[in-house]
């Protein structure tokens with residue numbers, strides 16, 4: 308039996324004058340077999356549906372429709388509604404950080420289905436708060452994941468969830484082993500800090516000049532005193548004047 312044969316037989320019944328059609332979900336027939344765990348042993352993977360929870364215009368699709376639709380989706384076996392919004396060019400809502408989280412929260416609360424929040428969730432603590440407060444079951448990342456494909460692994464470290472003994476245990480094995488080894492080395496060395504080398508500063512002119520590329524000086528006269536002027540800083544918009552080792556400006 309195919310969907311076409313079902314549709315075809317329904318049409319035949321209508322043309323034959325029947326007022327009612329009945330779908331047979333009983334007595335071990337095919338549809339009954341889909342319902343019963345005695346015969347249906349499928350272990351389906353979770354199924355997510357992405358919705359535009361609102362169009363973003365008061366005359367468009369609204370959150371109430373999405374709540375009702377999400378409840379219907381749950382009834383047919385959908386596990387999670389991924390809550391986005393917009394799509395028809397009008398968007399009259401504010402679109403700040405986590406702007407779609409309230410949609411995920413309302414759909415989760417009212418349709419009693421799992422939700423995923425997306426949209427300008429950019430920070431581990433922000434993402435954690437969405438989950439911890441029960442506004443959504445999952446957080447989806449778009450642009451931040453393009454910017455930092457390891458965002459979830461970095462978040463794990465920032466949130467202190469990573470193992471202190473193997474901070475990179477969840478990274479891919481090729482990178483994680485090396486990074487954990489390096490972490491041990493960095494602990495031995497202590498935090499990195501710029502070195503202050505007074506003798507070298509004297510030779511260079513001032514401590515800022517640690518960053519200097521090849522010497523490129525002109526001299527400037529201020530109050531009858533001659534100062535060296537580093538051209539590279541001038542071009543970078545940071546002008547600095549020196550008298551010997553002393554940075555004057």
Ligand SMILES: Cc1cc2nc3c(=O)[nH]c(=O)nc-3n(C[C@H](O)[C@H](O)[C@H](O)COP(=O)(O)O)c2cc1C
Pocket residue numbers: 391394425426427428447448449450451453
């Ligand atoms: C590469 C890329 C392509 C996208 N394409 C679309 C799209 O065609 N339509 C749409 O509504 N959203 C699109 N989005 C938005 C995402 O579906 C997602 O909701 C959004 O990026 C999540 O917010 P975030 O990027 O601030 O984390 C896209 C995002 C990215 C990063």
